Structures are given as structure tokens and as C-alpha cells.
Amino acid sequence: MLPWSSPLVGRIEHETVHSALLRDNPLGDPHERPIYVYLPPGYDDSDRRYPVVYVIQGYTGNVAMWFNRTPFRRPFPELADDVFADGSTPPAIVVYVDAWTAYGGSQFLDSPATGRYHSYLCDEVVPWVDARYRTLAEPAHRAISGKSSGGYGAMVTPMLRPDLFGALATHAGDALFDVCYPDGFPKVARTLRDEYDGDYANFLADRGKRIHGTRDSDLELIEIYGYAAAYSGNEDGSVSLPFDDTGALVPDVWARWLAWDPVRMAGEPRYAEALRGMTAIWIDAGRSDEYYLDLGATAFHRAVVAAGVPDDRVYFELFDGRHGAIEYRYPLALAWLCERIAA
Structure with a gap:
């Protein structure tokens, strides 16, 4: 080859x-x-x-x-x-x-x-x-x-x-979606809790100041956020997550994902x-x-x-x-x- x-x-x-x-x-x-x-x-x-x-x-x-x-x-x-x-x-x-x-x-x-x-x-x-x-x-x-x-x-x-x-x-x-996505939600919730005080805004701000991938959790965090931005983005530009701080599903947001x-x-x-x-x-x-x-x-x-x-x-x-x-x-x-x- x-x-x-x-x-x-x-x-x-x-x-x-x-x-x-x-x-x-x-x-x-x-x-x-x-x-x-x-x-x-x-x-x-x-x-x-x-x-x-x-x-x-x-x-x-x-x-x-x-x-x-x-x-x-x-x-x-x-x-x-x-x-x-x-x-x-x-x-x-x-x-x-x-x-x-x-x-x-x-x-x-x-x-x-x-x-x-x-x-x-x-x-x-x-x-x-x-x-x-x-x-x-x-x-x-x-x-x-x-x-x-x-x-x-x-x-x-x-x-x-x-x-x-x-x-x-x-x-x-x-x-x-019921099968391919929810497995990752608890892990992301735990990572947010342990590394970013439970707040995606802290992750996004930190990521913006350094090279992507210099922390092990970068890909899993941005991937889920990217999906949420596509499936459950709001008219004001904000993003609703389909899970709470325990990783459990938020029913009304998850329903927006399932519609896609x-x-x-x-x-x-x-x-x-x-x-x-x-x-x-x-x-x-x-x-x-x-x-x-x-x-x-x-x-x-x-x-x-x-x-x-x-x-x-x-x-x-x-x-x-x-x-x-x-x-x-x-x-x-x-x-x-x-x-x-x-x-």
C-alpha cells in the first residue's frame, strides 16, 4: 500500500x-x-x-x-x-x-x-x-x-x-436514540461535576482558552453538547441538555431529541x-x-x-x-x- x-x-x-x-x-x-x-x-x-x-x-x-x-x-x-x-x-x-x-x-x-x-x-x-x-x-x-x-x-x-x-x-x-445516546449522559454529568462545577459554560470557557484535546474529557463533553445544540437548541441560542446533574433524563428535552x-x-x-x-x-x-x-x-x-x-x-x-x-x-x-x- x-x-x-x-x-x-x-x-x-x-x-x-x-x-x-x-x-x-x-x-x-x-x-x-x-x-x-x-x-x-x-x-x-x-x-x-x-x-x-x-x-x-x-x-x-x-x-x-x-x-x-x-x-x-x-x-x-x-x-x-x-x-x-x-x-x-x-x-x-x-x-x-x-x-x-x-x-x-x-x-x-x-x-x-x-x-x-x-x-x-x-x-x-x-x-x-x-x-x-x-x-x-x-x-x-x-x-x-x-x-x-x-x-x-x-x-x-x-x-x-x-x-x-x-x-x-x-x-x-x-x-x-433510546439506545445509542443515554449511556453517555451519566459520564458527562459526572465529568461536569468533577471538573467544571457542574456547568457546561465553565467547560466552554475553559476550552476556548486552550487547544482542544489537551484534557481527556474534551471530546465526550463537546460531542454531547454538539448533539444538544442540534436537537434541543433554543430560539435565544441557548442549549437545553437532555439530562440533569445526576445523568437522569429530562423528559421534555429528551422528547425533543426523540422527535429527531x-x-x-x-x-x-x-x-x-x-x-x-x-x-x-x-x-x-x-x-x-x-x-x-x-x-x-x-x-x-x-x-x-x-x-x-x-x-x-x-x-x-x-x-x-x-x-x-x-x-x-x-x-x-x-x-x-x-x-x-x-x-
Whole structure:
């Protein structure tokens, strides 16, 4: 395995989206966002139009991280290029979207505590791509894919906007909130008590004065806060936590989180209708996922089936693996999606 990048058969354009919706967002995050657009081999040699797969990232991800190279493994943009290299998979445009925030992520939702990241994706990024590239600009030819929090976004975005997205792939996406989140609440409550006098404001103030990660508890604290900012952010920009100082659930706030659970959403008539209209749904997760997202994947698959999505439109698999180092799964889903959203 070469430790450096290999030439692509297609090519990637590095561009910038100037977002009106993210301007003056509550966290002061940039409203100019990088976007990477992969054009498949042959794009420049014809006037053909292409389906599009939007790729979104997990928590703490930013778009430049797609090119991070770890020992003995290749980054996804190279693996994605391989999908189209020999012509056996219908070609597609692949768009890598950035939705990072100062809290580490947006869950690809609109929130008064972080910004309008769902609307940014749907109402700015998609039209931006369609205006600049030769796309097949219909839901049946437009898919979204992601892992972890990106997998969450890939599940909920098409349910919220079936007029835009007609296919999805979710890899270990956040789902079945009753199972995947509450285990972490007591630990965070204890850490806040012991290190920050029980107050998230003290943590945020301390974190702002030093390099993130210089305390062992940084990631677990900011992760839960980032989720809360997405699921239970308030109109004044404040964030309500779904647990109290003992780690016990706060019922009214927890109910706000549950309303965003893809499993529960799939059981609602309007979202079930959106799922039934989809061309393709890929769901997978590692059997040993540390966050029990294999169980979430199973529950979401059952909810999709219960919603009435035909079996031939759904792929479901639990594979041997954990939460990390599963990038080799992404090109499998990419090829499967492209076969179904091609013209």
C-alpha cells in the first residue's frame, strides 16, 4: 500500500460556496464553505448529464479530512474514483459537503443554536451544484451518503426533503436514540461535576482558552453538547441538555431529541411516504459498533420495511467491524446507489 496519493481517473474540483443562510450564524462560523466536486472519467468529453451523490461527514468532520491518509489504507476519494475507473459502474458526480461547526458538527439540521445547515445543504448547495455541473436534477437521480453523524444526515435529509433526494446510504448512522445516546449522559454529568462545577459554560470557557484535546474529557463533553445544540437548541441560542446533574433524563428535552430519531421519524405518515418514494436505501453497520449503531441500523431497517418500502429498493447488512475504519464500505454503497440512480 503506497503511503502517498495515487492519480485519479476522474478529477476533483475544489470550490467555495458563499452561503447567505450561514452568514451571521450563532457560532460565528464561516459562511464561505469549501466544497469538493468529483467529476467522473469522460465528463469533459461529452454533453452527458450525470446523477449526483452527496457525501456528508461524521461528527468533527470537515471536508478536507476526506484526504487524510492512514497507514495501509486509502482515503475515500481514491476509493470512490476506483468505482468508476473501469466503466462497470454508471458514472456519477460525487459532491463532498462541509457542515462543520465550532461544536464539531451540525447533524445537518437547522438549529437556532448552530445555524441553518439543513437549509444550507438543500437550498444552497444542491442548486449551486445543479447550476454549475451537468446534473440530472431530479430526486430519482440524486442520492446522499454518510457515516455516523453523516449517516444520520443521510437518513433524515431525504425524509425532510423528498423533493430533492431519492436515495440514501447510511453507514452506522445515529439512530434508535433510546439506545445509542443515554449511556453517555451519566459520564458527562459526572465529568461536569468533577471538573467544571457542574456547568457546561465553565467547560466552554475553559476550552476556548486552550487547544482542544489537551484534557481527556474534551471530546465526550463537546460531542454531547454538539448533539444538544442540534436537537434541543433554543430560539435565544441557548442549549437545553437532555439530562440533569445526576445523568437522569429530562423528559421534555429528551422528547425533543426523540422527535429527531430516524427510527421514530420513519413511523410518521409523512416521512413513511417519503421513504416509499425513494429509489434506493442502503443501511449497514459493524456488528461490534461501540455506540450500538448496529442496533440502530437494524431498527431503522425494520422501520423502512414497516413504512412499505419494497425489498428490492433496500440493502441491509451488519458486517464484522466496529465504528471506525469502515471507509471500505463507502465505495460498495456508492456503486450500489449509482446503479439505481443512473439515467
